[in-house]
Amino acid sequence: MDLPGLWNYWAVIVLMMIGLYIVIARDNLVKKMMGLTIFQVSAIMLYVSMGKVEGGTAPIIPEGAHDSEIVYSNPLPHVLMLTAIVVGIATTALGLAIVVRIYKAYGTVEEDEIGAVDRREA
Amino acid sequence: MPFPIEALLFLFLLATAVVIARLRDLFAAAMLTGMFSLLSAGLFTLMDAVDVAFTEAAVGAGIATVLMLGTLALTEKRENQQPTRTLPFVVVLLTGAALIYGTLDMPPYGSPGTGPEPAAGNAVIHHHVAPDYIKGTKEEFKLPNVVTAVLASYRGYDTLGETAVIFTAAIGVLLLLVPGRKRKSEDESAAPEDPR
Amino acid sequence: MFIAAMVGVLVTMLLALVAAVRGPTVYDRILAVNMFGTKTVLLIAVAGFLAGRPEFLDLALVYALVNFIGTIAVLKFARFGSLGRDDHRGLL
Amino acid sequence: MKTPMRMREKIVLRVVAQACIPFILLFALYVQFHGDFGPGGGFQAGVICAAGFILYGLIFGLDKLKKVVSFRTIEILVAAGLLLYGAVGLLTIGMGGNYLDYKVLDHHDPTHGLHYGILFVELGVGITVTAAMLAIFYAFAGRERA
Amino acid sequence: MESASWIFLVAGAGFCVIGGIGLLRMPDFYARTHAAGVTDTMGAGLVLLGLMLQAPTALIGVKLVIILGFLWLVGPTAGHALFKAAYADGVEVHEGPDIASQVAAAMADVEDEPSPEPEDGDAVPD
Incomplete structure (x- = not known):
C-alpha cells in the first residue's frame, strides 16, 4: 500500500470530471452521450470500489463452503449497479433516439447550430 | 498483488x-x-x-x-471544430475539487467493516444489510450466488422497477424511431385489397 | 508466474492502446481495438487464477464474444456506413 | 474479379457465424438458468441472447433477422417479460403470501419456493431485456439515413 | 507439469508483447494484421494452455478449452474480415516511401505478394 488509501475515489472523480467536461463543454450531441456513458461508468465504479473488501472474494459462495468463514466483498453495491447498467443502456438508447430525431428535424447534431436554427425560425 | x-x-x-x-x-x-x-x-x-x-x-x-x-x-x-472554452473547465475543476474534498472522510479502499464505529479504516457500508444478505443467502436460500438472491428476492421490488424502466425505454425508442407503424400496417392490409 | 503472464498482457494492452490512439487509418484502429479485446479476455482469465478463484471464466467467454460482435459491427459500419442493410453488396 | 471476391467474403463470415450463433444462444440459456450458482442472471442472459441475434442481423441483414424474430413478436415479448415478473408477485398473493414473497410457492419446502420464485422472476427479466435490446436494435438499424 | 505451464505462460506473454510491439512498428496495415494475429493465436493460445495445465477442476479446464476454441475461431475470422474490408477500401499497401523503396529493392520478385493474398479466401492472417 504505497498509494494513499483513497486513490480509487480520486481516480473515479477524475474520470467523472472528464465525462462531465465532455457533457457540458462539447456541442456535439453524440459526443455528449459518450460523455454521459463515461460519467455513468465512473459512478458505477465509485459504488463498486466502495464494496471491495481487502482480501475478500466475489460474493459467490464456493461449493461446500457454506459453513466456513470466507470474507466476501459487499454484494449490495453490485446488485444496485447491475440494474443501473442495464437501465443506463436503456436510457442511453432513448437519448440516442432523440439525437436521431433532432438530426432529422434540424439537419445537425451540433448544439450551437441547433440554437441558430431555432433563433432563425423564431 | x-x-x-x-x-x-x-x-x-x-x-x-x-x-x-x-x-x-x-x-x-x-x-x-x-x-x-x-x-x-x-x-x-x-x-x-x-x-x-x-x-x-x-x-x-x-x-x-x-x-x-x-x-x-x-x-x-465528425464533430465540428469548436473554440476552447474556459468556463466549463473551471466548473469541472471546482466540482472535482469539491468531490475530492468530500472523499477525505471516506474509508480507505478495501477497508473491511470490522469494529462498531465508523472510524478510519472501518467501512460503514459493510455493516447494515450486507452481512444479513450473505448469511440469509447461505442459510435460507441455500444458493451460492448472493447477488442473484438479493437481486431477485431481497430487492425484488427494485428489480421490478428496473425492468419497468427498460420496458418504458424500449417503448420510447420505438415511438421515436419506428416511423408510421400504423400507416405501414394499413398499407400491408391494404395491399392485398388493391388487386381486388 | 501468473504475474509474468499478467505483466505481459498488461504491456500488450498498453501497446494496443497506443496503437488505437495513433492508428492512421480507421482499420488500424479497429485492429488495435480488436487486439485489445482479446487481451482483456486473457487478463480476466489470468486474474481469476491470480486471485485464486478461477471459476469465473464465463466472463472471459463473454468478453471474447462481445469483442467479436463489436468488431463485426464496427467493420460493417466502416465499410457500408449502415448496420441493418444487406442489399447484396457483399458482406464485409 | 470483384464478384467472386464478394462471394468468398460472404462465405467465411457466414460459416463462422452459423457455427457460433447456436452456441451463443445456448450460452445465454446457460447464463440464464445457471445464474443462481455462478455469475449471471436475467439481465446478462438477456443481453447475450440479444447480442446473438444482433450478430445474426449484422451478418445476414436485418430483413433476414426480421424473418427469424418478427417485430410483432418483439413487441409482445417486451411486455410479456414484465408481466411475468408481475404475475409471480400476484401469484404469491393468491397463494397467501405478500407480493413477491416466494416462500409460499412451495408449501412443503420454503427454500424450493424461493428457488422457483427466483427462476421465474429472472426469466421475466431475461425476456424483457432480450426483447428490449432487440427492439432498440431494430429501431436503429431499420431506419434509413435522413 | 507446473514448470511446463510456466514455460507456456511466459512464452505466451512474450508472444503477446512481441505482437504488441509489431503492431506499433510494422510499416503498413497488412503487416500489422500479422502482428495482431500473433497475439490472438499464439499468445492467447499459449497463455490459455498454460492456465489449462494448472486448472484445479475439470470444469475450469473445459471452459478454458471453450474459450480457446472460440478465440481461435473468431480471431482469425475478424482478422480476415478486417483484411478484406481494408483491401476493398483501398488502404495503401506501403505507407512510408522510405520503406517502400527498401522493400522494393530487397525483394523485387515478390513485390506483388501482398495483393494476391486477399483474394485467397482461406488466407487468414495469423
Whole structure:
C-alpha cells in the first residue's frame, strides 16, 4: 500500500470530471452521450470500489463452503449497479433516439447550430 | 498483488477517456468507448464484482457500441471544430475539487467493516444489510450466488422497477424511431385489397 | 508466474492502446481495438487464477464474444456506413 | 474479379457465424438458468441472447433477422417479460403470501419456493431485456439515413 | 507439469508483447494484421494452455478449452474480415516511401505478394 488509501475515489472523480467536461463543454450531441456513458461508468465504479473488501472474494459462495468463514466483498453495491447498467443502456438508447430525431428535424447534431436554427425560425 | 494492476487499469481508463474527449472523429471515439467499457469491466472483475463485470462487458462493449454506430450511421460522423472554452473547465475543476474534498472522510479502499464505529479504516457500508444478505443467502436460500438472491428476492421490488424502466425505454425508442407503424400496417392490409 | 503472464498482457494492452490512439487509418484502429479485446479476455482469465478463484471464466467467454460482435459491427459500419442493410453488396 | 471476391467474403463470415450463433444462444440459456450458482442472471442472459441475434442481423441483414424474430413478436415479448415478473408477485398473493414473497410457492419446502420464485422472476427479466435490446436494435438499424 | 505451464505462460506473454510491439512498428496495415494475429493465436493460445495445465477442476479446464476454441475461431475470422474490408477500401499497401523503396529493392520478385493474398479466401492472417 504505497498509494494513499483513497486513490480509487480520486481516480473515479477524475474520470467523472472528464465525462462531465465532455457533457457540458462539447456541442456535439453524440459526443455528449459518450460523455454521459463515461460519467455513468465512473459512478458505477465509485459504488463498486466502495464494496471491495481487502482480501475478500466475489460474493459467490464456493461449493461446500457454506459453513466456513470466507470474507466476501459487499454484494449490495453490485446488485444496485447491475440494474443501473442495464437501465443506463436503456436510457442511453432513448437519448440516442432523440439525437436521431433532432438530426432529422434540424439537419445537425451540433448544439450551437441547433440554437441558430431555432433563433432563425423564431 | 491485485493492487498495482487495478491502479494500472485505472490509468488506462483515464487515458482512454482523455482520448475520447479529444478525438473529433466520432467513429473512432465510439470504438474507444467500447474499449473503455471492456477496460472498466476488467476493473470490475478485479474488484470482485463479477456480475457487474458480466453485465458491463455484454452491455457496454456490445450493445452500446452497436447503438452508437447505429446513431452515427443516421447522423454525422465528425464533430465540428469548436473554440476552447474556459468556463466549463473551471466548473469541472471546482466540482472535482469539491468531490475530492468530500472523499477525505471516506474509508480507505478495501477497508473491511470490522469494529462498531465508523472510524478510519472501518467501512460503514459493510455493516447494515450486507452481512444479513450473505448469511440469509447461505442459510435460507441455500444458493451460492448472493447477488442473484438479493437481486431477485431481497430487492425484488427494485428489480421490478428496473425492468419497468427498460420496458418504458424500449417503448420510447420505438415511438421515436419506428416511423408510421400504423400507416405501414394499413398499407400491408391494404395491399392485398388493391388487386381486388 | 501468473504475474509474468499478467505483466505481459498488461504491456500488450498498453501497446494496443497506443496503437488505437495513433492508428492512421480507421482499420488500424479497429485492429488495435480488436487486439485489445482479446487481451482483456486473457487478463480476466489470468486474474481469476491470480486471485485464486478461477471459476469465473464465463466472463472471459463473454468478453471474447462481445469483442467479436463489436468488431463485426464496427467493420460493417466502416465499410457500408449502415448496420441493418444487406442489399447484396457483399458482406464485409 | 470483384464478384467472386464478394462471394468468398460472404462465405467465411457466414460459416463462422452459423457455427457460433447456436452456441451463443445456448450460452445465454446457460447464463440464464445457471445464474443462481455462478455469475449471471436475467439481465446478462438477456443481453447475450440479444447480442446473438444482433450478430445474426449484422451478418445476414436485418430483413433476414426480421424473418427469424418478427417485430410483432418483439413487441409482445417486451411486455410479456414484465408481466411475468408481475404475475409471480400476484401469484404469491393468491397463494397467501405478500407480493413477491416466494416462500409460499412451495408449501412443503420454503427454500424450493424461493428457488422457483427466483427462476421465474429472472426469466421475466431475461425476456424483457432480450426483447428490449432487440427492439432498440431494430429501431436503429431499420431506419434509413435522413 | 507446473514448470511446463510456466514455460507456456511466459512464452505466451512474450508472444503477446512481441505482437504488441509489431503492431506499433510494422510499416503498413497488412503487416500489422500479422502482428495482431500473433497475439490472438499464439499468445492467447499459449497463455490459455498454460492456465489449462494448472486448472484445479475439470470444469475450469473445459471452459478454458471453450474459450480457446472460440478465440481461435473468431480471431482469425475478424482478422480476415478486417483484411478484406481494408483491401476493398483501398488502404495503401506501403505507407512510408522510405520503406517502400527498401522493400522494393530487397525483394523485387515478390513485390506483388501482398495483393494476391486477399483474394485467397482461406488466407487468414495469423
